Amino acid sequence: MKNKETNLKSLFLYPLLKAFGCCLALVSSLAWANLTFENAHVRLLPPNVKNTAAFVSITNTGQEGICLVKAWGDKSQTVEFHDHIMQNDMMKMVHVPRVHIAAGETVTLQSGSLHLMLLNLTEKLKLGDSVTFTLEDDTEKRYTFSATVEKVQSSVSHGHKHHHH
Numbered sequence: 587m588k589n590k591e592t593n594l595k596s597l598f599l600y601p602l603l604k605a606f607g608c609c610l611a612l613v614s615s616l617a618w619a620n621l622t623f624e625n626a627h628v629r630l631l632p633p634n635v636k637n638t639a640a641f642v643s644i645t646n647t648g649q650e651g652i653c654l655v656k657a658w659g660d661k662s663q664t665v666e667f668h669d670h671i672m673q674n675d676m677m678k679m680v681h682v683p684r685v686h687i688a689a690g691e692t693v694t695l696q697s698g699s700l701h702l703m704l705l706n707l708t709e710k711l712k713l714g715d716s717v718t719f720t721l722e723d724d725t726e727k728r729y730t731f732s733a734t735v736e737k738v739q740s741s742v743s744h745g746h747k748h749h750h751h
């Protein structure tokens with residue numbers, strides 16, 4: 587009799603535990619960081635140029651802010667976040683160590699502003715080529731997107747010299 591009772595209990599308990607476990611998983615997946623990428627493209631430059639830039643709109647569709655700290659690409663040795671600042675009346679590119687994207691916010695990487703810098707290209711990029719990028723946040727979660735090589739008009743065309751450090 588006692589055994590039967592225990593079995594009955596565990597029969598009821600088991601689905602309850604399962605449901606509870608599912609609930610937990612659902613809650614944590616809602617809190618998961620997520621980014622979406624739109625309009626990703628890489629600037630086409632003459633084949634002898636070893637560095638170029640990539641642009642993309644990044645939207646944080648999660649419920650928490652995301653802080654991007656690392657970037658890689660499959661067509662260059664190094665990928666860095668860069669921004670343009672005015673220094674001594676000159677437009678200058680600077681390395682940005684972290685890019686923060688608040689929950690629900692879109693950060694647009696564009697010509698003349700924040701961008702991904704591809705340093706030391708490992709192959710010659712042609713129009714229409716695809717470059718795959720991986721970004722990593724400060725919790726080591728990774729996000730991947732692809733960008734197409736396109737002709738991009740420079741928005742820094744009002745007489746400022748483009749100095750690379």
Ligand SMILES: [Cu+2]
Binds near residue numbers: 639668
């Ligand atoms: Cu740059």
